[in-house]
Amino acid sequence: MRASAWLVLLLLVLGNIGAWALSNRPTTPEKLWSGTISGVAFSPYQEHQNPQDGRHPSRADMERDVAVVAPFVRSIRTYTVTDGLEVIPELAAKHDLDVTAGAWISGDLGKNEQEINSLVRLARANKNVTRVMVGNEVMYRGDLEVEALIDYIQRVKRQMDVPVSTAEPPYVWIRYPELAQAVDYITIHLLPYWEKVPIEQAMDQVRRGYDEVRAKYPDKHILIGEAGWPSDGPYRGGAQASLVNQAQFIRNFLNLAGENRWDYYIMEGFDQPWKRQIGGEAEANWGIWDTHRQMKFPMEGGVFEVPGWPVLCAIATLLAFIPMFWFVLARDDLKPAGQLFYGALIQGIASGLVWTATEAMTTGMNTMSFVAFLILICAQILLLIVVLIDGLELTEVVWTDRWKRKFTPVKVNTSGYYPKVSIHVPCYNEPAHMVIETLNALAKMDYPNFEVLVIDNNTKDEEVWKPLEAHCAKLGPHFRFFHLAKWPGYKAGALNFGLAVTAPDAEVVGVIDSDYQVTPDWLSSTIPYFESPKVAFVQSPQDYRDWQIHPFHRMINWEYQGFFHIGMVQRNERNAIIQHGTMTLIRTSILKRVGWWAEWCICEDAELGLRLFEEGLESVYMPDSFGKGLVPDSFAGYKTQRFRWAYGAVQIIKRHWREFLPSGKTLTFGQKYHFVTGWLPWFADAAHMLFVVGGIFWSLGLLFAPKYFEFPPTVFIMPTLGVFFFKVACGLWLYAARVKCGFLDKVNAAVAGMALTHTVGRAVWTGLFTEGRPFVRTPKCEDQPALIQGFLHAKEEVMLMLALWVTAFAVGWKEGGDNRDAYIWSAMLVVQSLPYIAALAVATINGLPMPKQEEGPTAPAAAE
Numbered sequence: 001m002r003a004s005a006w007l008v009l010l011l012l013v014l015g016n017i018g019a020w021a022l023s024n025r026p027t028t029p030e031k032l033w034s035g036t037i038s039g040v041a042f043s044p045y046q047e048h049q050n051p052q053d054g055r056h057p058s059r060a061d062m063e064r065d066v067a068v069v070a071p072f073v074r075s076i077r078t079y080t081v082t083d084g085l086e087v088i089p090e091l092a093a094k095h096d097l098d099v100t101a102g103a104w105i106s107g108d109l110g111k112n113e114q115e116i117n118s119l120v121r122l123a124r125a126n127k128n129v130t131r132v133m134v135g136n137e138v139m140y141r142g143d144l145e146v147e148a149l150i151d152y153i154q155r156v157k158r159q160m161d162v163p164v165s166t167a168e169p170p171y172v173w174i175r176y177p178e179l180a181q182a183v184d185y186i187t188i189h190l191l192p193y194w195e196k197v198p199i200e201q202a203m204d205q206v207r208r209g210y211d212e213v214r215a216k217y218p219d220k221h222i223l224i225g226e227a228g229w230p231s232d233g234p235y236r237g238g239a240q241a242s243l244v245n246q247a248q249f250i251r252n253f254l255n256l257a258g259e260n261r262w263d264y265y266i267m268e269g270f271d272q273p274w275k276r277q278i279g280g281e282a283e284a285n286w287g288i289w290d291t292h293r294q295m296k297f298p299m300e301g302g303v304f305e306v307p308g309w310p311v312l313c314a315i316a317t318l319l320a321f322i323p324m325f326w327f328v329l330a331r332d333d334l335k336p337a338g339q340l341f342y343g344a345l346i347q348g349i350a351s352g353l354v355w356t357a358t359e360a361m362t363t364g365m366n367t368m369s370f371v372a373f374l375i376l377i378c379a380q381i382l383l384l385i386v387v388l389i390d391g392l393e394l395t396e397v398v399w400t401d402r403w404k405r406k407f408t409p410v411k412v413n414t415s416g417y418y419p420k421v422s423i424h425v426p427c428y429n430e431p432a433h434m435v436i437e438t439l440n441a442l443a444k445m446d447y448p449n450f451e452v453l454v455i456d457n458n459t460k461d462e463e464v465w466k467p468l469e470a471h472c473a474k475l476g477p478h479f480r481f482f483h484l485a486k487w488p489g490y491k492a493g494a495l496n497f498g499l500a501v502t503a504p505d506a507e508v509v510g511v512i513d514s515d516y517q518v519t520p521d522w523l524s525s526t527i528p529y530f531e532s533p534k535v536a537f538v539q540s541p542q543d544y545r546d547w548q549i550h551p552f553h554r555m556i557n558w559e560y561q562g563f564f565h566i567g568m569v570q571r572n573e574r575n576a577i578i579q580h581g582t583m584t585l586i587r588t589s590i591l592k593r594v595g596w597w598a599e600w601c602i603c604e605d606a607e608l609g610l611r612l613f614e615e616g617l618e619s620v621y622m623p624d625s626f627g628k629g630l631v632p633d634s635f636a637g638y639k640t641q642r643f644r645w646a647y648g649a650v651q652i653i654k655r656h657w658r659e660f661l662p663s664g665k666t667l668t669f670g671q672k673y674h675f676v677t678g679w680l681p682w683f684a685d686a687a688h689m690l691f692v693v694g695g696i697f698w699s700l701g702l703l704f705a706p707k708y709f710e711f712p713p714t715v716f717i718m719p720t721l722g723v724f725f726f727k728v729a730c731g732l733w734l735y736a737a738r739v740k741c742g743f744l745d746k747v748n749a750a751v752a753g754m755a756l757t758h759t760v761g762r763a764v765w766t767g768l769f770t771e772g773r774p775f776v777r778t779p780k781c782e783d784q785p786a787l788i789q790g791f792l793h794a795k796e797e798v799m800l801m802l803a804l805w806v807t808a809f810a811v812g813w814k815e816g817g818d819n820r821d822a823y824i825w826s827a828m829l830v831v832q833s834l835p836y837i838a839a840l841a842v843a844t845i846n847g848l849p850m851p852k853q854e855e856g857p858t859a860p861a862a863a864e
Contacts, residue, residue: 004336005328012324012343013317016351020313026302027244033254033299039075039100040288041226041268042066042088047291050274056083063091068293069269070095077225077265079136080104081118082111089126098130100223100265102167105135105152107143116152120159131163132156133187133225139172139179150182157184167225170209173216180217187225188213191267192249193282196237196818199245202229203252210262221263227253228267231296233282234711237818241282243305247297250288254299280710312354320350338399345391349384356380372698376712379691383723386684389677390730396570398737405572407622409525417531419507421450421523421585424498426491429459430514432467434630438516439468441627443475447523450510451503452479457487457494489599491581496597499588506588511605513582517545518627526585529620536617537586537609539577541568545628552846553631555748556638558741560631562731562749565623565738567678572621574670578678579609579619583627590617601655603648610656610675614666635793635839635846638752639759646760649679650767685757686764692800692832699807699829703814711821717828724831755842757835758797794836794843801836804829 044065049055057065066088069076075098078088082104089099101122103115116134123129134153138144149166157164163184170188173180180186190209192202206227213222229249233241250266257264271287290296297303306312324343331339357377423442427435435454442452454472456465465483472481482501487493495511502509508530512518526538541564547557571577584605591597594611601607609619632638658664660672667675701709728750735746791798808829815822 005332005339008328008336008339008343009325011340012347013321015344016317016320016347017313020309020316020351024304024306024309026304027248028302031251031255032301033251035254035258037073037254037266038257038263039077039098039265040069040073041265042069042076042078043268043270043272044085044088045270045272045274047273050277051080051083052274052277056085059084059087059091062088065270065293066091066095066097068289070097074098075100075130075265076269077133078102080115081122082114086118086122089122089129093126093128096128098128099126100131100133101129102133102136103156105138105144105149105166106141112152116156120156123160123162129162131165131185131223132160133165133167135166136225137168137189138166139168139176146176146179150179153182163221165223170213173213177216180220183220185221185223186213186217187223189226189267190224191226191228193229193233193236193239193241196239198238199229199240199248201238202249203256206253206256224257224262224264226267227257227264228286230282230285231271231287232285234280235818235820239818241285243297243307244303247303251299276710277707306358312358313351316347316351316354319354320347333401333404334395335399335401338395341399342391342395345388349388353381353384372712375694379687380720382684382687383720386681387723387726389680390727393566393570394730394734396573397566397734400573403573405575407529407572407620409521409622409624409626410528411525413524413528415528415531417528418447418449419527419530420503420505421447421508421510421527422498422502422506422588423450423452423510423512424495424502425452425454425512425514426494426498427454427456427459427465427468427514428491428494429461429464430456432464432471435468435514436471438512438514439471439475439479441517441519442512443479444520445518445523446520447527450478450523451506453498453501454479454481455484455494455498456482457484457490457497459483460485490602492597492599492601492604495604496599499591499596502588508585509588509591510585511581512627513629516582516627516629518583519625522583522626523585525624525626526620526622530585530587532618534618535587535620536590536612536615537579537584538620538622539568539579539585540583540622540624540626541565542580542582543625543628544631547631550850551748551848552635552842554745555752555842555845556631558735558739558745558749559752561739561741562735562753566734568621569623569738571674571678572619574668574674575618576613576668576671576674577609577619577621579605579612581605582629586612590615601648601651602644603652606645606648607652607655610652610659613671614656614659616666635755635843638842639756639793642756643759643763646682646685646763647767649682650764653679654767682760682764685761686768687761688757688832688835689761689765692804695829695832696803696807699811699825702811702825703807711815711825714821714824717824720828721831724834751838752842754835755794755797755838758800758839762796788847791840791843791847793846794839797836797839801833801840804833804836808833 042065044057044062045051046057046061049057062085066076076088076092077100078085079102081101089101092099101119103119105112105115119132119134123132134156135149138149139146153164153166165183165185165187166179167187167189168179170190173186173188188209190206192205195205197205210222210224229246230241231243231246235241253264253266256262266288268286268288270289270293271285271291273284273291275283288295297307324346327346328339328343425435425438439452439454452472454468456468459465469481469483472479480501482497484494484497487497489496499509508527510523522540526540529535529538542560543564544557544560547553568577581604586608590612591608594608594615597604598607612619632641653660659667660676664672698709702711731750732746735741735749739746741749808826811822811829812826816826
């Protein structure tokens with residue numbers, strides 16, 4: 001292991017620790033607190049208890065909770081005196097704690113009677129109940145008219161000697177002076193977070209609220225019944241819920257209350273996960289203690305937003321170290337910069353997963369949110385795997401120090417090896433003039449020993465295939481023409497017929513599409529590689545001509561080039577290229593031995609290549625162009641072609657999946673890696689479809705059933721957006737390294753590829769649940785579509801795009817305002833629509849009129 005590799009590992013570990021430390025620097029709030037807290041709101045519900053479901057704390061639960069708070073406070077406040085919580089005063093008395101007992105008053109009159117009767121009995125029986133409250137925010141919720149609430153208060157006052165009040169926000173007391181007259185003391189709630197006040201202005205807001213009520217009722221004692229700040233929750237205007245802000249608020253408030261001798265209760269003792277279902281994440285996170293009864297922050301010293309970050313950092317470091325160590329050790333063929341880049345990517349993803357899981361695994365999620373959490377974490381893992389795959393491709397392309405399997409065209413054949421080659425040209429209803437140009441190019445090859453079989457299958461119109469028959473006769477005995485009426489098996493069937501009638505002495509079979517015009521040196525530059533008996537097939541890339549004529553042709557041409565000059569070059573290093581059915585040469589004996597072409601699969605070329613690898617054979621790929629075909633004329637043809645490729649991939653996976661498992665014996669690790677990871681992005685496109693539908697459904701839930709739906713944690717949404725932009729940047733970087741085109745062409749190629757997201761996703765889902773979809777030919781020489789026709793080619797994408805836009809706007813409009821989570825969610829919906837925007841853009845470009853040419857005929861365009 002080189003010294004530079006150890007240095008890379010050291011930098012990665014230190015960099016990770018530094019990143020965690022830098023993002024988790026302690027914050028010291030303005031003031032410290034070292035006294036005893038006057039009181040806390042006390043709700044003893046445990047992590048998995050919920051009063052709405054009838055799951056209440058036991059006596060033992062409450063006794064433990066009273067013991068937790070007793071060393072820190074002088075008093076506790078309760079909100080109900082039923083459902084077993086009436087024992088709290090008795091338990092509090094054991095620790096010399098006073099109790100402000102509350103009766104829960106709502107619109108349920110029967111339940112109100114139970115609460116009031118219990119409250120009276122409790123106050124009479126427990127001397128440490130020093131005051132009571134009849135209701136909590138009854139007027140704020142609008143549960144009763146003010147007269148009804150006053151009636152309850154007066155009934156309680158007549159039956160006990162302790163002071164009686166009710167709790168409301170300041171504005172309620174200002175609005176209803178009759179309510180203030182009815183109580184013995186005024187209880188106000190001062191919660192600046194709900195009023196969208198930034199933490200820096202929170203104490204000023206608290207003081208204003210208190211002073212407003214004090215000025216209105218100077219003769220009434222004022223109790224601050226709730227004052228606090230949540231440690232987690234959505235961003236509201238300028239108010240940010242965080243642990244640091246919670247610590248700052250409570251420390252500052254305690255000092256302010258002490259200076260002014262205020263009577264108060266902190267909101268609240270313990271985090272209450274069950275409240276998440278009624279008020280979102282913030283409602284569940286007001287506690288000084290968490291659900292495990294651990295104090296969330298100290299009253300003195302610095303506060304960490306993530307108190308346990310060193311442990312999380314250690315977990316992330318250990319999680320990443322073994323794969324980083326293995327990668328740096330195994331990849332000495334990479335430059336140190338490449339090792340550092342990919343190692344940092346591994347470490348970043350490990351840290352991201354640890355951070356996401358920690359942030360998102362909050363308690364109190366309802367069933368819908370928990371299901372969403374499971375789905376999102378799986379999606380997050382899939383996205384991060386795709387990032388690792390793309391990152392490895394970038395690393396190997398940009399920073400490979402030496403190539404292990406680099407093949408170049410043979411310039412001079414010194415061995416005199418010229419085996420006979422049988423070139424098969426399958427046709428179906430192809431324009432005769434296009435095929436004739438293909439045959440003329442074949443006739444000009446400088447190779448001395450070949451035959452050409454033109455196999456026309458299922459073309460009904462004699463005027464289409466008869467000219468081909470005549471032209472083959474004209475070209476001489478090396479060219480043979482076959483017309484097959486009603487022939488099964490589509491393209492594979494035609495190729496199998498060709499194999500059956502191939503010259504017995506032909507050692508190599510070549511296949512080209514009917515629109516391909518090869519260069520004269522195709523065979524002379526490639527056939528010598530068959531001198532090695534291990535070589536089963538030789539592949540050169542598909543290339544295209546006449547793409548400069550129209551912007552649609554130009555953008556899809558460059559989209560194709562990325563695969564042949566980036567992906568295939570990388571796959572060739574591990575003898576794992578995808579065989580494609582043109583510009584391919586296969587050893588005849590091996591082709592027959594492995595079972596000919598697969599007629600059950602519409603991607604018979606890729607399937608054959610996989611079978612050859614399963615036999616332990618080798619391929620040769622050289623990225624030099626030896627022929628040029630035609631790109632599809634229409635966006636519909638472009639989509640049809642990609643649908644066929646993706647559907648065929650799923651067919652292959654369903655037939656060969658056992659070979660991709662670790663237990664599979666026939667493929668090397670590198671071959672398994674490339675076939676699995678090469679197709680994984682297509683499954684990610686299928687997942688994109690699922691999440692688009694899920695995002696629309698969830699948005700409707702947010703709009704019409706907010707009780708059951710809440711915004712997913714930002715820790716899931718932001719990485720999703722980050723992955724998207726990483727993939728875009730990665731693609732542009734790869735193109736800059738390997739594809740010789742301008743920046744605008746790079747961007748247009750990315751747009752063209754993105755435009756196929758829906759098509760690929762639909763093909764994957766169709767392939768998973770259907771069998772034997774017929775081979776659909778990519779049309780050739782179509783007329784240029786009208787603008788409206790191009791638009792209709794993307795109608796499914798446009799419908800989904802509009803659905804995402806409408807729901808994004810509706811969520812932003814209804815739930816936005818000061819809710820940052822709503823805008824982040826809406827932004828994610830818009831980002832999800834980008835592939836559909838791309839599809840509409842490409843379809844529209846396709847509909848532009850063909851530019852006028854000064855000379856020559858309009859070029860046909862289409863490809864298999």
